[in-house]
Amino acid sequence: MRAVVVENYDRIENIAIKDVAKPDISAGMVRVRIQAAAVGFVDGLKVQGLYQTKDPLPFTPGSEFAGVVDEAASDVSGFAPGTPVLGMVRNGGLAQYVCAPAADLFATPDGIAPEVGASFFANYLTALYALSARAKLRSGETLLVLGAAGGVGIAAVQVGKLLGARVIAAASTEEKRQFATKFGADSSLDYTREGWRDELKELTGGEGADVIFDPVGGELSLQAFRSIAWNGRHLVVGFASGTIPALKFNLPLLKGGALLGVDLAQIGRREPEVRAEVIAQLFTWLSEKTLVPVVGRVFPFERFHEAFAAMATRSALGKMVVRID
Template identity: 70%
Template sequence: MRAVVVEHYDSIDGISIREKDLPEVAAGEVRVRIGAAAVGFVDGLKVQGLYQTKDPLPFVPGTEFAGTVDSVADDVAGFKPGMPVLGMTRSGALAEYISVPSAALKHLPAQVPFEAGASFQANYLTGLYALEARALLRAGETLLVLGAAGGVGIAAVQIGKLMGARVIAAASTPEKRAFAVRHGADETVDYTEANWRDTLKTLTGGHGPDVIYDPVGGEVSLQAFRSIAWLGRHLVVGFASGTIPALAFNLPLLKGGALLGVDLAQIQKREPETHARLIAQLFDWLASGKLQPVVGKVVPFENFREAFKTMQSRSALGKMIIKFP
């Protein structure tokens, strides 16, 4: 089979597609022929060795995928060859085939294409956990989503609307702001403008956003927190800007506001009941059509570098997807 193989930590231009043996199917595992895989911000850091944990070399990057069951271990029930599935794993998704424990897979509703399935689980679980379990977002509250046109941002826009919030999407270009509106945002703001906080104040009637969903970091995070409503909640999701901000402790005191961390990697281990409940909610929305995952740019497997470069340039609308033949 073919796979993207990281033989040494490098820029994406130094990473190539290689031939590898078809993965074995060990006890408890399912082998999937991958139809589509997602590329996220973390994947870009991992191939360069810049993420907070390092995958042992050599490794195949990619954590999210959707495809068709190819082979099933004798001790696995619930999955059969030909069945459409989606999954998450530590690494290995940028390959034509992957073997994973059956617990890493979910059934993909028949009406959902592989591209949408691959873009679903991480971003939407992050969004629902942040907004429902951490911020306790209530219907009628105002939600400000920073970086609203990216994969994790647009998921928060959609989930915020499903939860009954008024959603203000913050993004840096007219194209990105229009994209957010198409997927449910009520208002938009350009956080590259010097007076963007004045615009936000006007949009919220002087109240400020009750909840801030922040995968961006940097100076924009500090400015957003200065505009937060009394008893507001600021969700720290990531640092796509490349800069981790330092907040003066007097600001939470003066604003009555709270900083709340959101780490997808720890939810299942530390809060298994919450994880199970949120996954069930997400897949109910997916199966019913209430939630339709946003698919960003789709590139063929051979052009995988394009997906990484688009994502790293922060020009992506939605999640970047690599499609396999």
């Protein structure tokens, strides 16, 4: 089979598609013929060896995928060959086949295209877990989403609306702000403009945001926290800006605010029941078409480099997806 293979941590343009052995099936596993795989910010870091944990070399990047069952181990039931599935693994998604534990695979709801299924898991699981389980976002509260046009940002916009919040999308260009508004944001603001906090204050009637969803980091995080409402919750989701901010402890005291970490990689191990509840809710929305995941751009397998490049630019809208032939 063909797969993207990282033999040395390097820039994505130096990584190639290679012919490798088709993965063998072991107990409890299902082999999936991949139709589409997503490319996220973490994948770009892993390829370069810059992520907080390093995948042993060689490896195939890509954690989110959608496809059809090729074959299941003899001890696995419910995954007949040809069954459309989607799932998330540590790595291996940018390949024609992947072996995944049956517990990490889910039947794809009817009418969901592979490109949509591949862009679904990480972003929407992060958004709903963060907003419902961590921040306890309530209907009628104000949610400020930083980096609202990115993959996880637009997921937070959609999930926030489904939870009944008033959503303010913060993004750096008019195109991004229109994109966020198209998918549910009630209002938007330009966080690159001087005085954006005054605009946020006006939008919230002087109260500030009840919940801040923050995948950006850097100076923007510090400024946003200074505009949080009393008893507000600031969700630390990631650091797309490349800078980890340092918050002075007097600010949470003065604002009555809470800083809440969100680490998708640990949810399954530390809170399996909560993870199961969140996934069940997401699949209910997905099956009912209440939630339609946003797909950014779709690239053919041979142009996977372009998907990574698009994901890394500040102009990216939504999740980048690679179609696997």
